[in-house]
Amino acid sequence: MVETEARPALVREETRDGVRILTLANPPVNALSFATASALIDAVTAAEGDDAVRAIVIAGANGTFSGGADINEFLAPPPPGSRNLRDAIATIEKAKKTFVAAIDGNALGGGCEIALACDYRLANSASRLGLPEIKLGLLPGAGGTQRLPRLLASRNPANHGMAGVQMALDFMLKGELKPAKAAKAMGLLDEVVEGDVVARAVEVANEKAGTKDRVSAKSFVVLPFMTAMAHGMVPPEDKGGFAAHKLIDAVEAASVMDFPFGLAREYRLFDELVVSPQAQSAIHLFFAERELAKIPGLPDDIAPQKIAKAAVVGAGTMGTGIAMVFANAKIPVQVIDVNPEQVERGKKAVADTYAAQAKKGRMTADEAAARTASVQFVGDYASIADVDLVVEAVFESMDVKKQVFAALDKALKPDAILASNTSTLDIDAIAASTSRANEVVGLHFFAPANIMQLLEIVRGQATSPQTLATSAALAKALKKKGVISGNAFGFIGNRMLFDYAREAMYLIEEGALPKQVDAAIRDFGFPMGPFQMFDLSGLDVFYKIGLEAPKSPYRESKIITKLYEQGRYGQKTGCGIYDYVAGSREPAVNLGVEQLIEAESKELGITRRHISDDEIVKRCMYALINQGAELLGSGIALRPGDVDIVWIYGYGFPWFHGGPMWYADTLGVKNVYDAILEYQKTVGPHWQPAPLLESVAKSGGTFAPRPKLEAAAV
Helix, strand or coil, rough: CCCCCCCCCCCEEECCCCEEEECCCCCCCCCCCCHHHHHHHHHHHHHCCCCCCCCCEECCCCCCCCEEEEHHHHHCCCCCCCCCCHHHHHHHHHCCEEEEEEEEEEECCCHHHHHHHHCCEEEEEEEEEECCCHHHHCCCCCCCHHHHHHHHHHHHCCCHHCCCCCHHHHHHHHHCCHHHHHHHCCCCCCEEECCCCCCCCHHHHHHHHCCCCCCCCCCCCCCEEEEEHHHHHHHCCCHHCHHHHHHHHHHHHHCCHHHHHHHHHHHHHHHHHHHCHHHHHHHHHHHHHCCCCCCCCCCCCCCCCCCCEEEECCCCCCHHHHHHHHHCCCCCEEEEEECHHHHHHHHHHHHHHHHHHHHCCCCHHHHHHHHCCCCEEEEEEHHHHCCCCCECCCCCHHHHHHHHHHHHHHHHCCCCCEEEECCCCCHHHHCCCCCCCHEEEEEEEEECCCCCEEEEEEEECCCCHHHHHHHHHHHHHCCEEEEECCCCCCCHHHHHHHHHHHHHHHHHHHHHCCCHHHHHHHHHHCCCHHHHHHHHHCHHHHHHHHHHCCCCCCCCCCHHHHHHHHHCCCCCCCCCEEEECCCCCCCCCCCHHHHHHHHHHHHCCCCCCCCHHHHHHHHHHHHHHHHHHHHHCCCCECCCCHHHHHHHHHHCCHHHHHCHHHHHHHHHHHHHHHHHHHHHHHCCCCCCCCHHHHHHHCCCCCCCCCCCCCECCC
């Protein structure tokens, strides 16, 4: 192989002490593209045929072993004559010399499968290993389901290796990344190295030269009850569990078939999954998340501010949750609140949360104590004068927020960023109460803030590029999916939620009941239906948001208002749309509420009718799709994938449907548009197709084409 300046070698070759070191070098993550796989095949073949080479070490450049196969390439038919990762691993498998994997950094997906094909596996202590294909609706497709259970069963031989097989199933079904020491403990690694892992791998290669310990030669037994239990613990195939069930089938095949036949079974199952709707949805979301970092119009050379200290105004449930988000990111945070009782509740919530996580083994007691200590409660604005960023999390009232921002503007240093956690209100109006509108931004966390992954970053008219870049960088530091939104009432998520909620209310006024609507939406794949969600969030919250919302030109349901006036606020009061027994979140039907709904229908002059579950799902989902198209057309949302990310991570839209805009594509945008026109005739004039929806439908196009990205590996 010749290395040139124009085209560096994808696999670098070096011979040291009789050991050939093959270094994967396809930056940034050493993705195992067709070209990389082909280069590896040639390098292995050359080393195998060189009598001066006693053993072979496979390593990775750029501080990583390999991020895995290039997703872009297995989404389309392979070019004629191409050689892929499976071919590269088969070449290693057939070779007669000893192979040692020297893992530096991540060995993920296909990278981990290469390591499994070697005789011995070493990693430095900072490395991580994983087979995360399940998160893309796939299974490991280059021998992972066949080699991993064989390896772990041999390393954990009790009960015929069943404990090891269970470890292998858990590892693949969860798709989690294991730190090197944990991987060694389970038997995936032979050695964890402090220091130069390649140097140690060369030593091991010389020590073991002439020996072979191929995982493919091992065998194990899976008893029927184990796979039956595994099938029972994952979601049904049509509710997001398609890949999980196929993965379990592949592991079962590994136990009852000779290695070549089990491998063929895995390949067939993988190829079946790649073209499945669930995998296509998951892959769409993978690419959509990658696109979040791209903010149109932001200068390439913009430098985010460093956020070394933060503050939160408001020690309520949301403010305390936001404070813990900063603490989790190791950013010291001060919480300001003048209400002593609220402060005490906040302190207790922080201490209890971290104590519970330590008790569950999710962190050490020292870590829990450190995070608790990093959240300080203070009583005046002067105490937070030197913070780099403050998040306001007070009552959802424009007047209150303006007062808070005016005070923050005076108290904080000139370059501090002022952020509002508002879920609906006008960021520009809030910014107008300060002298630094360019440093005002919306940071809309979703409750519970320390658990939910979504963060809407709301850009005002005056928000500066640096403030926006800092907010996006902060989202990443906080481990949030940071989605940029324009400034409109409700932004992306809640603006769509209002249309979804409106349609749910119309449905019960026309003839459905809350329990039917909730059941239909749960069956579609949401974790809860709209009326359960209203009760969880609080009917009082929805009522008060409605007071601030722009007035609708269409009929406005009075059901929430009437329940609010009765003091039925939801779970917090033990009664809302449903009743709740103390200590339980299980909803129980209240006949009085159903009678109220029926009386409302009569007052509106609506003759109640039977409404099918299919109509419920379509009307609720098409309301989301139509408003999503409106937000895209007006520029409030940047990309269809952004809308999908918001609803997947903020509202529980089922991932296996890919988000509202992707779901519209799978249905056919023209079909959605035609249905909306029909609803306009039969249901009401509020069904106005968004201009973008009409345009896409008439062009025969789609909302969410998948972009091609560099080194998208798994």
